[in-house]
């Protein structure tokens with residue numbers, strides 16, 4: 488059974504965990520969730536000015552870079568586990584090879600540092616965009632079709648799984664769905680709906696799977712504690728939503744007309760063919776396997792939770 492939330496400093500089996508990417512959207516929430524369950528967290532940030540983000544989440548900041556192995560050896564000393572959620576998104580001024588390097592080379596460097604420190608557990612964050620869009624319900628081992636950002640995540644998964652060593656280093660892959668909270672893609676979506684510029688593929692009846700940020704973070708804790716090595720886990724809530732309904736829900740909260748979908752060619756021109764594919768894909772995921780480990784989403788249906796998240800964003 489999942490322990491109830493809250494500070495639990497005497498937790499049996501408490502781990503000392505290095506979180507790479509601890510200053511990011513998922514990393515901050517994972518740090519806070521681990522600490523709430525009694526684990527000790529070292530939060531890796533490459534920019535020292537982001538140390539406070541880790542402290543506020545209850546972790547101990549460590550300055551380092553997943554592409555600089557010597558910084559990882561120092562940060563991993565005394566840790567028995569590591570979580571890789573460091574990521575670099577493409578953008579102006581970002582070298583084109585950097586997103587892949589941070590995820591794939593990063594996981595290899597973290598696995599080496601874990602072995603050197605005698606750590607026995609590595610969690611690799613990926614995402615549910617690795618799955619092929621399909622009409623039925625997605626389960627953890629449904630067919631994959633990684634493209635664009637999800638291809639980089641898929642390669643990180645593979646690099647992590649290759650580093651697994653039975654009896655020495657366990658590796659678990661985490662595939663969160665669309666994580667909504669105060670930041671990341673959700674903030675971008677909300678802002679562009681508010682400014683009237685959000686584009687989604689017509690007719691918008693394809694289903695997205697969602698998961699609330701703190702629920703996603705608690706899934707990482709569950710998988711750190713009980714995930715089976717060599718396996719991948721979908722992290723989704725209970726109630727997939729059509730992209731058309733999601734955008735309408737956000738618009739309604741701001742007393743706006745729901746955005747209309749656009750033709751695929753227009754979307755591809757605006758966001759590129761890979762992102763357009765992901766936005767249009769039907770991915771209704773099941774959380775049965777993760778629930779089997781005792782994880783239960785606090786927010787099973789984003790329709791009920793999103794209004795409160797929008798209040799915080801505003």
Ligand SMILES: NC(=O)c1ccc[n+]([C@@H]2O[C@H](COP(=O)([O-])OP(=O)(O)OC[C@H]3O[C@@H](n4cnc5c(N)ncnc54)[C@H](OP(=O)(O)O)[C@@H]3O)[C@@H](O)[C@H]2O)c1
Nearest residue numbers: 508510511512513552553572573574613614663665666671
């Ligand atoms: N957000 C979602 O809804 C979602 C859903 C499913 C899967 N995912 C996956 O989860 C991963 C993390 O996503 P996110 O949304 O949390 O991203 P994020 O907010 O951009 O966080 C990534 C963090 O990684 C850090 N980082 C970048 N390069 C680094 C390096 N070389 N060494 C150490 N740290 C480095 C960044 O530091 P700086 O702050 O210094 O840039 C940032 O704090 C990605 O692989 C993403 O595909 C995300």
